[in-house]
Amino acid sequence: MRNLLSRFSRTTLIVAGVAAVAVFAFGIYWFGPQRLFTSATADEALPGARPSGSPGVTSTAGPSAAATDDPTSEPETGLVTVAEGAFRSLAHETTGTARIVTDPDGVTYLRIEDLDSLAGPDLRVYLSSESVDADDAAFGDDSLVADLGALRANKGNLTYEIGADVDLDAVKTVAIWCRRFTVGFGVAGLEAVG
Numbered sequence: 001m002r003n004l005l006s007r008f009s010r011t012t013l014i015v016a017g018v019a020a021v022a023v024f025a026f027g028i029y030w031f032g033p034q035r036l037f038t039s040a041t042a043d044e045a046l047p048g049a050r051p052s053g054s055p056g057v058t059s060t061a062g063p064s065a066a067a068t069d070d071p072t073s074e075p076e077t078g079l080v081t082v083a084e085g086a087f088r089s090l091a092h093e094t095t096g097t098a099r100i101v102t103d104p105d106g107v108t109y110l111r112i113e114d115l116d117s118l119a120g121p122d123l124r125v126y127l128s129s130e131s132v133d134a135d136d137a138a139f140g141d142d143s144l145v146a147d148l149g150a151l152r153a154n155k156g157n158l159t160y161e162i163g164a165d166v167d168l169d170a171v172k173t174v175a176i177w178c179r180r181f182t183v184g185f186g187v188a189g190l191e192a193v194g
Helices: 002-031
Strands: 041-043 079-089 095-102 108-116 123-128 144-150 155-162 173-178 183-189
Touching: 079 108, 079 173, 095 183, 108 123, 123 155, 144 155
Parallel strands: 041 155
Antiparallel strands: 079 095, 079 183, 095 108, 108 155, 123 144, 123 173, 173 183
16 A cells, blocks of 8 residues: 555656646746847848848847938938837837838838847737827737738847838837737837928
8 A cells, every 4th residue: 555655656746747847848938038038139231221241130230221411311222211210118128210111112111220129929010000109008909000020139120021002001100019928018109201
């Protein structure tokens, strides 16, 4: 009887240990706490601009296009800024600027510059119909005009092409949104330029 209880106790301990490891592994995957200590920096060039280094994710950040005196036009690239705004923090401190630019062929891009935000799981770049002053929870799926895809880096300069089917007249803000936990990291109001 004692031997049977001893075996039962060992089996219970093994099953409990395996379950604890599985729960811990799932927690690491789902919550992504390692992202609090990791960071990715990008320095993506604007279309037609000369990159300041190699394109893609790098270890240094900086503007990739030359500054000009006219904030709405970049003569070297032919890009025209149609709207812009600064990020404000939501659930996590986020700074930087967002601009919507068009190229000479009529292709529209979202340009995020000097971004500095916390990394997180399942972060997306959303174009939203909500005002920048809306409640923090308002920038999710209910106000979604377009999902431009995953946030490729939490620091630096990023460029996203905006599809021709997106109604830019409906877009009031750009949000960095954690889809997994339905929480906004930061939002930038887009004001028309010119």
